[in-house]
Amino acid sequence: MSAAPRFARIAIPSPLPRHFDYRLIAGDPVPAPGTRVRVPFGRQELVGVVLGVTTQSDLPRDKLKSIRRSLDSEPLLPATLMELLVWASAYYHHPIGEVMATALPVMLRRGLPATAAGEKRYVLTEAARRLPPDALKRSPLQQRLVQVLREHAEGLSAARLAEVVKNWRDAMNRLTARGLIRITEEQCLPPRLAGQHIAPQLTAAQEQAGAAILAASGKFQCLLLLGVTGSGKTEVYLRAIEEVVARGDQVLVLVPEIGLTPQLVTRFEGRLNAPVAVMHSGLNDSERLCAWQMARTAQAAVVIGTRSAVFTPMPKLALVIIDEEHDASFKQQDGFRYHARDVAIKRARLENLPVLLGSATPALESLHNAQQGRYQLLSLPERTGAAQPPRVTLLDLKRLKRNEGISPPLIEALQERLTRKEQSLLFLNRRGFAPVLMCHDCGWLAPCKRCDARLTLHRDVRVSREAGSRERPIHQRSRKLRCHHCGAEAPLPVTCPACGSGNLHGIGEGTERIETALARLFPQARIVRIDRDSTRRKGSLEEKLRRVHAGEADILVGTQMLAKGHDFPNLTLVGVLNADQGLYSADFRSEERLVQQLVQVAGRAGRADKPGEVLIQTHHPDNPAFAAIAHHDYREFGRYALAERQTAQYPPFAHLALLRAESPKPDAALAFLRAAHGHAQNLMEAEVVHLMDPMPSPMERRAGRYRAQLLVAAGTRKALHDFLSVWMAQLEAEKLGHRVRWSLDVDPVEMY
Ligand code: ADP
Numbered sequence: 001m002s003a004a005p006r007f008a009r010i011a012i013p014s015p016l017p018r019h020f021d022y023r024l025i026a027g028d029p030v031p032a033p034g035t036r037v038r039v040p041f042g043r044q045e046l047v048g049v050v051l052g053v054t055t056q057s058d059l060p061r062d063k064l065k066s067i068r069r070s071l072d073s074e075p076l077l078p079a080t081l082m083e084l085l086v087w088a089s090a091y092y093h094h095p096i097g098e099v100m101a102t103a104l105p106v107m108l109r110r111g112l113p114a115t116a117a118g119e120k121r122y123v124l125t126e127a128a129r130r131l132p133p134d135a136l137k138r139s140p141l142q143q144r145l146v147q148v149l150r151e152h153a154e155g156l157s158a159a160r161l162a163e164v165v166k167n168w169r170d171a172m173n174r175l176t177a178r179g180l181i182r183i184t185e186e187q188c189l190p191p192r193l194a195g196q197h198i199a200p201q202l203t204a205a206q207e208q209a210g211a212a213i214l215a216a217s218g219k220f221q222c223l224l225l226l227g228v229t230g231s232g233k234t235e236v237y238l239r240a241i242e243e244v245v246a247r248g249d250q251v252l253v254l255v256p257e258i259g260l261t262p263q264l265v266t267r268f269e270g271r272l273n274a275p276v277a278v279m280h281s282g283l284n285d286s287e288r289l290c291a292w293q294m295a296r297t298a299q300a301a302v303v304i305g306t307r308s309a310v311f312t313p314m315p316k317l318a319l320v321i322i323d324e325e326h327d328a329s330f331k332q333q334d335g336f337r338y339h340a341r342d343v344a345i346k347r348a349r350l351e352n353l354p355v356l357l358g359s360a361t362p363a364l365e366s367l368h369n370a371q372q373g374r375y376q377l378l379s380l381p382e383r384t385g386a387a388q389p390p391r392v393t394l395l396d397l398k399r400l401k402r403n404e405g406i407s408p409p410l411i412e413a414l415q416e417r418l419t420r421k422e423q424s425l426l427f428l429n430r431r432g433f434a435p436v437l438m439c440h441d442c443g444w445l446a447p448c449k450r451c452d453a454r455l456t457l458h459r460d461v462r463v464s465r466e467a468g469s470r471e472r473p474i475h476q477r478s479r480k481l482r483c484h485h486c487g488a489e490a491p492l493p494v495t496c497p498a499c500g501s502g503n504l505h506g507i508g509e510g511t512e513r514i515e516t517a518l519a520r521l522f523p524q525a526r527i528v529r530i531d532r533d534s535t536r537r538k539g540s541l542e543e544k545l546r547r548v549h550a551g552e553a554d555i556l557v558g559t560q561m562l563a564k565g566h567d568f569p570n571l572t573l574v575g576v577l578n579a580d581q582g583l584y585s586a587d588f589r590s591e592e593r594l595v596q597q598l599v600q601v602a603g604r605a606g607r608a609d610k611p612g613e614v615l616i617q618t619h620h621p622d623n624p625a626f627a628a629i630a631h632h633d634y635r636e637f638g639r640y641a642l643a644e645r646q647t648a649q650y651p652p653f654a655h656l657a658l659l660r661a662e663s664p665k666p667d668a669a670l671a672f673l674r675a676a677h678g679h680a681q682n683l684m685e686a687e688v689v690h691l692m693d694p695m696p697s698p699m700e701r702r703a704g705r706y707r708a709q710l711l712v713a714a715g716t717r718k719a720l721h722d723f724l725s726v727w728m729a730q731l732e733a734e735k736l737g738h739r740v741r742w743s744l745d746v747d748p749v750e751m752y
């Protein structure tokens with residue numbers, strides 16, 4: 001017989017990259033992996049997750065503290081999910097405690113009880129909160145209950161109350177009768193709408209794709225659904241989900257941050273005869289806990305969520321779908337830098353189930369995997385109904401004069417749409433009025449004081465045209481300089497700080513300037529601008545989209561916020577104002593991103609009965625990226641872009657990790673990276689990886705901090721990870737590391 005375990009390995013939310021051992025409470029049941037415990041940690045008490053129990057600890061027994069209390073009688077995180085989290089911690093080289101914390105809703109991280117969803121909670125009413133302290137002094141039990149509930153604004157369940165106040169029921173009934181207590185029963189799921197939306201008759205290609213997904217049931221298999229915009233990918237998802245849910249199983253649907261619109265959720269709820277839970281960053285803590293509980297108890301058949309929903313426990317999970325799988329928002333850019341798509345694929349492997357990636361413009365990595373036969377490729381080559389792909393024309397800016405960024409052929413096309421009472425969309429991935437403020441006498445450019453960047457000129461004209469009122473823009477007062485990197489704001493100088501001239505002008509175009517130019521060119525047109533600035537207020541994006549759908553807008557101007565997900569049946573013209581922003585950049589992914597954006601935005605033009613037209617303004621009409629867009633052949637782009645990646649040995653032909661450091665002191669970050677580089681060269685493992693020289697980041701100073709980076713590349717994942725494991729241990733011990741903030745980004749998406 002093996003010895004009884006005496007210690008538990010606990011993941012504790014701490015930046016230290018390891019777990020901690022604690023003594024078990026003698027006489028208590030041995031805590032299961034995936035349950036939470038309260039433990040003393042330094043001078044605090046923290047909530048940790050049990051990773052496992054052991055009979056031995058590396059630390060001497062008298063050095064070990066004891067667990068204070070077990071919080072759960074059963075695991076909150078099932079075994080496969082624990083395995084996934086441990087894997088993610090190792091793969092992304094991020095502390096296990098912080099990884100575990102990512103998987104738990106905030107309220108559970110704080111140690112609140114994981115009450116079953118639908119359980120009653122007792123909450124103080126306003127009247128009870130206003131009671132003077134000694135109001136209940138003649139009934140100590142009632143007084144005690146009010147006291148306890150004051151500390152728990154979200155209320156407590158019967159089970160929790162019983163733990164803290166003995167014989168509480170009678171007192172509680174009396175408080176309730178006096179109107180001092182409200183009993184709530186949490187309703188986490190939105191009302192069922194099933195039957196409100198009717199499924200269309202699927203096309204043969206859709207049927208085939210749906211059948212292929214279902215045929216993969218019960219085993220690990222990656223499928224890539226490559227479907228041009230408007231080809232009906234969502235219908236394929238819904239078909240597959242219906243079947244899985246009908247069998248009593250669960251489906252996880254991951255969508256990009258801006259893809260999770262109320263319209264999408266309504267579409268899913270309206271079609272599926274099953275409860276849907278939604279998870280995104282806009283939920284408050286108790287809504288999030290609620291949705292999580294519905295998923296964990298399988299009361300929700302479908303979970304739709306953004307990035308972090310990939311860690312939701314779902315006991316009957318049978319299918320994972322990742323919509324717009326190429327979207328950059330699946331990668332977390334700070335802290336625990338995981339990629340939700342890659343984690344989802346690992347999860348599907350561990351749980352032995354199919355995972356479907358869908359996109360009109362898949363990441364080159366995914367396309368490559370499909371070409372290599374690792375993913376099963378499903379394709380929807382045509383738009384549904386009679387819809388023709390839009391005609392794409394390139395407008396050569398070398399030969400065309402522009403009126404505030406808009407060339408004559410584009411102006412003509414806009415005029416045509418106005419006459420025909422159709423809608424147009426102008427796409428420009430640059431918000432603000434002008435990206436630079438310049439002195440025309442001495443060439444001074446307004447800089448950000450804290451970044452190596454220029455300030456953007458903003459002129460919020462939203463007060464006038466957008467509301468459709470007759471008010472004039474309040475020019476001087478609403479003008480501002482703003483840094484798009486650190487958020488700093490500065491007033492517009494009246495004269496040039498360098499030479500004193502008053503000859504200051506905004507150079508180049510942002511969405512605000514285009515909006516103003518359009519108002520001048522087409523005084524009768526109703527213009528709607530959609531970008532981060534114009535949609536800051538809650539509900540304003542929805543209101544703008546409503547106006548577009550209701551036909552209360554003629555021209556939309558906007559950034560990538562407009563590029564996907566929206567279906568505007570009366571929109572027949574898409575103009576791309578400056579397609580060159582992503583070409584020839586330092587980041588090897590910038591061209592891929594540009595093509596993805598342009599294909600998505602072009603996909604907004606034309607639906608069934610109205611053919612669409614796309615006009616792209618560029619200085620480089622011969623760039624092959626545009627040819628692929630004009631031919632509606634993303635795979636054509638994929639072929640030559642992948643060939644380029646192979647020549648340059650970039651992903652997917654190499655595996656990367658980026659070590660970043662930053663400090664308010666000019667040279668500290670580079671000094672640390674040089675030391676890191678030195679350590680690496682002394683390692684055996686360094687022979688199989690390729691280390692670049694440490695260098696300042698492309699924008700070295702941001703928000704007052706100097707930044708530098710070191711890129712590591714390897715031919716195989718294994719080589720990279722063998723190296724990183726040894727190297728990271730050395731970096732933890734490197735003294736220069738204490739003077740900077742540093743982090744490792746495995747499979748980086750942003751290269752600076
Ligand atoms: P995607 O997700 O590929 O952009 P959607 O599934 O949103 O495409 O479909 C685009 C439009 O075509 C939607 O309005 C949808 O209702 C419609 N649609 C999809 N499939 C069909 C079909 N088989 N028959 C008719 N309309 C369809």
Ligand code: ZN
Nearest residue numbers: 439442496499
């Ligand atoms: Zn000047």
Ligand code: ZN
Nearest residue numbers: 448451483486
């Ligand atoms: Zn700045």
